[in-house]
């Protein structure tokens with residue numbers, strides 16, 4: 001049986017579950033969401049990434065029904081949701097501040113939404129137990145929120161929002177307070193739930209790795225605008241602008257002027273006395289246009305002798321080495337003053353490492369290793 | 376290391392409220408208790424025995440020997456007293472409930488008013504305290520009497536043809552108590568409602584609650600401690616209230632505060648009056664302890 005790739009956004013016949021159409025949200029004269037248009041499809045695991053204050057929570061609150069758009073429309077299943085009050089929306093939200101009911105036990109917090117539905121008592125009890133087990137809080141069922149730790153509270157909030165198994169789940173930084181191991185387990189659980197129930201997830205996270213792991217698509221936001229929406233790998237490999245390239249992961253950014261160099265390639269003049277960088281832009285670039293060349297450190301090879309097989313090679317001196325356990329990042333200063341980061345896997349013990357501070361080294365990369373960004 | 380001086384200072388800080396309680400509560404209570412065990416006498420002061428320090432130890436023993444529980448026995452024999460206690464209890468309970476009914480919506484409205492309005496609203500609640508309590512009760516006499524503003528208004532609107540008799544009935548007492556103690560109900564409830572995190576109501580709505588359900592499931596339980604505090608703050612003084620029933624109430628309004636006043640000033644029977652006061656205090660100790668427990672629980676919950 002052929003496994004079809006999950007990519008409803010690429011299918012023109014697929015109808016989005018959620019559509020933002022030119023949505024603007026203002027608080028007084030402050031614009032929190034700025035003319036935003038976005039489609040989210042059924043069964044997606046959609047991650048919102050962006051700096052603090054860029055409007056992620058506001059976007060979620062509009063979906064949950066706590067804020068109304070100042071302009072534009074939001075549709076769910078093709079219907080405008082603005083007249084639907086929060087309690088009638090088949091949407092559950094996990095609040096960034098958790099918003100646990102302080103007068104109720106962990107158990108009753110999780111059961112709260114279920115009791116509003118037409119489930120029987122036994123069904124509710126079974127469901128709550130299942131949720132408690134998932135977030136590993138069975139032992140704390142009888143405690144009040146103020147009697148448990150921050151991470152435990154976060155898990156209660158998560159369990160409470162998951163309990164009703166809604167059509168659309170909004171998770172505002174659901175795993176931020178958890179330790180790495182528990183976080184990875186919970187990420188796995190979330191993906192599992194998503195697989196089993198087909199729920200659509202919209203998740204806010206500050207953890208890029210998390211976004212990369214769980215998301216079907218990632219939206220990078222800034223100042224109330226969506227800058228790029230794409231699959232995690234494309235966001236990482238082919239950012240559409242300097243902002244996204246810089247926001248996601250580590251990157252070397254080199255400014256220069258691009259000139260055609262045949263074969264769809266360009267040569268980028270970036271420093272006096274240095275050979276032009278040979279790169280392959282995604283689209284046409286005007287001759288002499290000011291561009292930024294972005295390349296991830298792990299795509300830069302570091303070697304003692306000039307790499308003859310690579311079209312791009314520059315010479316520099318090691319300024320700094322950041323040892324991160326499995327990988328090391330070398331900061332290499334070029335004669336032009338640029339500092340380029342190169343990353344290598346530490347497949348040897350530290351004592352046998354081939355380079356050290358002040359070493360003269362060569363950096364090299366292929367013509368397709370980096371991207372040419374025009375904005 | 377905490378120094379000796381620090382520890383001493385700590386002790387002094389703790390001692391001040393105890394000293395205060397000692398001087399202004401325990402000592403007067405001791406005196407009243409002693410008088411309640413004495414006998415009525417036509418003298419100054421109007422009771423015997425009095426403690427004569429010059430008589431020495433044997434004088435003190437004689438003094439103790441003369442004390443007895445006669446007055447308390449008397450209180451159980453005359454139906455007036457327990458009827459007055461029960462009637463006070465009833466009036467206090469009903470007026471506390473009425474005050475809650477009026478005060479909660481006001482506190483709720485204040486807590487949900489726009490931020491810039493709140494200081495003004497708070498001011499309006501506290502403002503009546505700026506005039507004397509007595510004057511405000513007299514003002515109610517002007518409003519509630521047969522020719523008062525209320526009756527004039529009702530007859531002007533045509534709602535009633537005859538003036539209603541309100542003054543000198545229990546209704547007037549309820550109106551007076553609700554009016555007087557309303558701020559004591561509003562302020563603690565307002566304090567808890569104001570602290571209520573709005574996102575809790577959003578969470579309730581998100582989980583399928585209508586606004587009314589959210590009120591009963593979230594707002595009401597979370598303002599419970601304010602309601603309890605408010606109820607005690609109204610109930611405790613209302614039960615011993617004297618001015619309101621004697622000015623607004625009728626001859627048939629029976630309240631223990633009034634009885635107490637009459638024993639002291641009309642009958643000049645200090646020992647019986649003291650016994651009435653001691654029993655009243657003992658009745659009040661129960662709600663006061665419950666009130667303290669509520670405050671304590673709330674403080675713990677906030678930590």
Ligand SMILES: Nc1ncnc2c1ncn2[C@@H]1O[C@H](COP(=O)(O)OP(=O)(O)OP(=O)(O)O)[C@@H](O)[C@H]1O
Nearest residue numbers: 027030032050051052053054055056057058059096
């Ligand atoms: N009720 C409000 N009144 C005024 N401004 C608001 C209100 N809610 C949000 N804002 C502003 O809107 C902007 C976006 O807020 P939002 O909470 O959506 O940020 P965020 O992306 O979730 O940030 P974070 O990652 O820190 O949670 C912020 O600058 C915030 O100050």
Ligand SMILES: [Mg+2]
Nearest residue numbers: 056057096172
């Ligand atoms: Mg936020």
